[in-house]
Amino acid sequence: MTERKVAITGIGVVNPCGLGKPAFSSNVFAGRSAVKPIGRFDASGYPVKIAAEVTEFDAEAFVPKRFVVRTDRFTHMALAAAGMALGDAGVSLETEDRSRVGVWFGNNAGGWDICERGFREMYRDGATLVNPWQATAWFPTAPQGYVTIRHGIQGMSKSFVCDRASGASALYFAERAIRLGTLDVILAGGAEAPLSGFGMSCYAGLGELTRNPQADSAYRPFGVGRDGFVLGEGSTVLVLEEGERALARGARIYGWLGRGVMAMDPLPHESEGWELCLRDCMSRANWVPSDVDVVFGEGAASPLGDRVEADVLTKVFGERGVPVTIPKTCYGHLYGASAATELAVALLAFEEGRLPPTVGVPSVDSDCAVDLVTSSRAQPVRRALISSRAREGTAVAISVQSAKPD
Amino acid sequence: MSTNMRRTVVTGIGVIAPNGKSPEEFWRNANQGRSFIEGDAEMEALGIKSRALCRIRDFDVREHMDEKLASDVAGEDRFVQIGVAAGAHALADAGVLGKYAANRVGAIFSSAIGGTPTVQKIWEEATHGGAGDLRYLDCGPRFYNAGMFNYPASLLARHFGLRGPCTSLSTGCTAGLDALGLAQQLVQTGEADVVLAGASEAPLATLTYATLDVIGSLSVAEGPPERSSRPFDAKRGGFVIGEGAAVLVLEAADAALARGARIYGEVVAYASDANAFHMTDLPADGKPMARVIESVLRVGGVAPEQIDYINAHGSSTPQNDVFETNAYKAVFGPRAYRIPISSTKSMIGHSLSSASLMGCVAALGTFATGMVHPTANYEVPDPHCDLDYVTRGAREARVGTALVTASGFGGIHSAAILRRLEGKR
Numbered sequence: 124m125t126e127r128k129v130a131i132t133g134i135g136v137v138n139p140c141g142l143g144k145p146a147f148s149s150n151v152f153a154g155r156s157a158v159k160p161i162g163r164f165d166a167s168g169y170p171v172k173i174a175a176e177v178t179e180f181d182a183e184a185f186v187p188k189r190f191v192v193r194t195d196r197f198t199h200m201a202l203a204a205a206g207m208a209l210g211d212a213g214v215s216l217e218t219e220d221r222s223r224v225g226v227w228f229g230n231n232a233g234g235w236d237i238c239e240r241g242f243r244e245m246y247r248d249g250a251t252l253v254n255p256w257q258a259t260a261w262f263p264t265a266p267q268g269y270v271t272i273r274h275g276i277q278g279m280s281k282s283f284v285c286d287r288a289s290g291a292s293a294l295y296f297a298e299r300a301i302r303l304g305t306l307d308v309i310l311a312g313g314a315e316a317p318l319s320g321f322g323m324s325c326y327a328g329l330g331e332l333t334r335n336p337q338a339d340s341a342y343r344p345f346g347v348g349r350d351g352f353v354l355g356e357g358s359t360v361l362v363l364e365e366g367e368r369a370l371a372r373g374a375r376i377y378g379w380l381g382r383g384v385m386a387m388d389p390l391p392h393e394s395e396g397w398e399l400c401l402r403d404c405m406s407r408a409n410w411v412p413s414d415v416d417v418v419f420g421e422g423a424a425s426p427l428g429d430r431v432e433a434d435v436l437t438k439v440f441g442e443r444g445v446p447v448t449i450p451k452t453c454y455g456h457l458y459g460a461s462a463a464t465e466l467a468v469a470l471l472a473f474e475e476g477r478l479p480p481t482v483g484v485p486s487v488d489s490d491c492a493v494d495l496v497t498s499s500r501a502q503p504v505r506r507a508l509i510s511s512r513a514r515e516g517t518a519v520a521i522s523v524q525s526a527k528p529d
Numbered sequence: 530m531s532t533n534m535r536r537t538v539v540t541g542i543g544v545i546a547p548n549g550k551s552p553e554e555f556w557r558n559a560n561q562g563r564s565f566i567e568g569d570a571e572m573e574a575l576g577i578k579s580r581a582l583c584r585i586r587d588f589d590v591r592e593h594m595d596e597k598l599a600s601d602v603a604g605e606d607r608f609v610q611i612g613v614a615a616g617a618h619a620l621a622d623a624g625v626l627g628k629y630a631a632n633r634v635g636a637i638f639s640s641a642i643g644g645t646p647t648v649q650k651i652w653e654e655a656t657h658g659g660a661g662d663l664r665y666l667d668c669g670p671r672f673y674n675a676g677m678f679n680y681p682a683s684l685l686a687r688h689f690g691l692r693g694p695c696t697s698l699s700t701g702c703t704a705g706l707d708a709l710g711l712a713q714q715l716v717q718t719g720e721a722d723v724v725l726a727g728a729s730e731a732p733l734a735t736l737t738y739a740t741l742d743v744i745g746s747l748s749v750a751e752g753p754p755e756r757s758s759r760p761f762d763a764k765r766g767g768f769v770i771g772e773g774a775a776v777l778v779l780e781a782a783d784a785a786l787a788r789g790a791r792i793y794g795e796v797v798a799y800a801s802d803a804n805a806f807h808m809t810d811l812p813a814d815g816k817p818m819a820r821v822i823e824s825v826l827r828v829g830g831v832a833p834e835q836i837d838y839i840n841a842h843g844s845s846t847p848q849n850d851v852f853e854t855n856a857y858k859a860v861f862g863p864r865a866y867r868i869p870i871s872s873t874k875s876m877i878g879h880s881l882s883s884a885s886l887m888g889c890v891a892a893l894g895t896f897a898t899g900m901v902h903p904t905a906n907y908e909v910p911d912p913h914c915d916l917d918y919v920t921r922g923a924r925e926a927r928v929g930t931a932l933v934t935a936s937g938f939g940g941i942h943s944a945a946i947l948r949r950l951e952g953k954r
């Protein structure tokens with residue numbers, strides 16, 4: 124029996140850089156950053172001044188009102204992205220065996236708007252007057268639940284929490300679920316909406332977000348003067364399909380998702396696991412390092428973290444041995460929607476024949492020997508690695524290959 | 530299931546529950562049918578309808594881990610503390626450390642609501658007591674660590690040097706079984722040799738009570754508080770919120786046998802589905818649960834006749850217990866009446882993500898003790914729930930194959946099959 128393969132046939136994005144694939148693609152490849160001073164809440168008392176907000180999203184344009192009132196912003200965005208992805212893939216669930224379809228998402232920290240609302244109701248109005256949607260709107264599995272209900276999806280569905288590798292965890296297990304035969308179609312990706320006053324208290328306390336207020340140059344992965352990344356919000360949903368069935372229905376195949384690898388480096392300066400992830404991920408795809416056209420890095424812009432990442436890349440690819448890009452510099456770190464968003468950018472790079480830029484890095488630090496793509500490069504792009512690492516050390520590598528012949 | 534999948538066994542158990550901080554204590558109390566549920570003055574003062582909860586009493590981190598780890602978790606939320614404690618116990622129980630390359634040992638954990646009590650406390654600090662205007666509060670990493678469900682697994686990985694896959698699930702009240710299922714998959718396919726499957730829940734905070742009470746989930750059953758979880762009883766009136774953590778060490782069977790490990794049982798199969806019906810309501814016919822039980826039997830190559838015990842979700846809500854009963858009838862037919870079914874929640878309440886791993890611990894207990902624990906607090910038969918719920922005390926039974934089920938918010942249903950290995954304890 125030949126091994127089942129995983130095709131990616133649909134892309135849905137709700138992102139600070141644009142709603143839907145065309146707007147998102149044009150802004151990301153042009154390097155038009157959506158990082159701006161925080162407008163969602165009064166950030167005057169906060170140490171963090173900038174974020175990447177989704178500003179033009181009207182949930183009711185995408186989602187029936189009855190779903191909108193019951194759910195938090197992160198679910199709104201997931202429902203919108205899921206609808207876009209299904210439409211883009213041309214998958215009609217009415218004619219599917221919906222027990223063979225699943226939803227596999229990442230979300231790191233639940234719904235922040237509903238969290239604040241619940242607390243306010245309880246402390247101002249009383250415990251008996253908390254809204255009835257609180258219990259199902261707040262928890263991180265809410266987007267999964269609502270997407271299954273909205274689309275009548277009945278197959279195995281799971282949601283993952285793993286810091287900055289939340290989205291990568293979902294993709295890792297989603298690919299396995301199709302390859303191992305549990306499911307035939309998966310809506311995979313994630314959603315995150317942490318940009319509230321209380322949410323920012325949570326994230327800013329970690330010290331991982333840049334406190335530089337200059338929106339156009341604060342987030343500097345691998346750069347001189349880096350002091351952290353920018354928090355974003357959004358949702359990316361991809362349609363994953365068992366390969367034979369995607370080919371049989373004549374679907375447009377954006378790319379083939381390879382077997383992921385997950386490992387753990389328990390301490391921040393350690394990187395054995397991360398290196399193993401990149402090496403095994405390539406060998407599982409039958410690639411050698413020179414086959415890889417681009418690496419979408421973690422690029423958390425911490426002084427130590429980027430040096431560790433640069434060292435890992437040097438060990439695997441040689442010094443400046445592979446183009447590395449961090450499109451997150453345009454739309455911020457999306458945690459649960461991370462990895463799926465970078466995977467979407469990789470698929471768009473296959474179509475565009477260009478590498479997307481890393482913006483806002485004044486100069487690459489001499490202690491990071493990476494070939495950072497600081498302006499868009501026109502070149503054939505066929506094979507990409509998506510590399511994620513959580514603050515606590517979980518590392519995940521995912522490979523994707525263009526469906527176009529070499 | 531393809532034939533080259535590796536068999537997976539449980540070689541370590543760590544449990545921190547209201548009824549026990551070791552598997553032996555848990556099993557002893559469960560077999561005695563003792564309820565650990567209590568009335569709660571704070572719930573009463575809130576003015577909500579429910580008055581009962583289930584707490585882990587006398588938990589001191591220093592009694593459950595070495596000094597270094599205890600100091601690492603000392604300032605963290607309780608779900609982190611009990612999750613780490615259960616993990617440390619499970620690893621010690623299995624004796625796997627040093628037996629495998631570090632990158633072959635992983636951890637898949639889960640939680641439904643993580644560190645809500647800490648998040649609520651920080652809300653109070655950031656709003657001058659709860660109702661004032663919100664201001665920025667610099668609380669360092671303690672806020673984030675309470676909200677990030679993979680923190681217990683990450684701390685265990687750091688302390689014990691576990692370098693294999695490490696992530697967590699957030700799938701609510703099925704999450705413990707889901708962690709078990711994905712952990713089993715990693716061992717079966719050779720992605721790892723040992724994986725800790727864990728769940729940790731310490732949800733006792735007034736926001737939790739208010740949120741669940743307002744939608745009628747929490748028990749309003751009449752009578753003394755210790756009897757307020759009454760699964761399958763006509764007078765049941767919702768679930769009792771509880772806390773608990775459980776961790777099972779899963780290991781490839783051949784390697785576990787070769788090293789002479791104590792084997793509690795085999796994880797035969799896991800399945801899960803989505804009802805696509807409602808975030809909280811359940812269809813009375815039980816079809817989504819019936820479908821997932823049929824799946825888990827198929828995946829495991831187990832005939833329905835082989836199931837001789839069910840540790841039920843048995844949450845004590847009016848809807849769930851009928852839903853489940855009908856699912857068992859649909860799958861097992863007339864034989865459904867002859868399978869002993871018990872609900873651990875009758876004694877320790879519902880610890881959300883952890884509850885289904887508590888069910889696994891109880892099911893493994895049937896192999897170890899030769900007893901099926903009772904469903905406590907059962908008094909009044911419900912004509913819609915007419916199966917054998919083991920309502921009159923523990924029963925001696927030679928259980929060979931057990932089914933564990935779970936249902937949760939988000940419309941998720943999961944099931945696992947555990948089997949005793951003959952000749953092995």
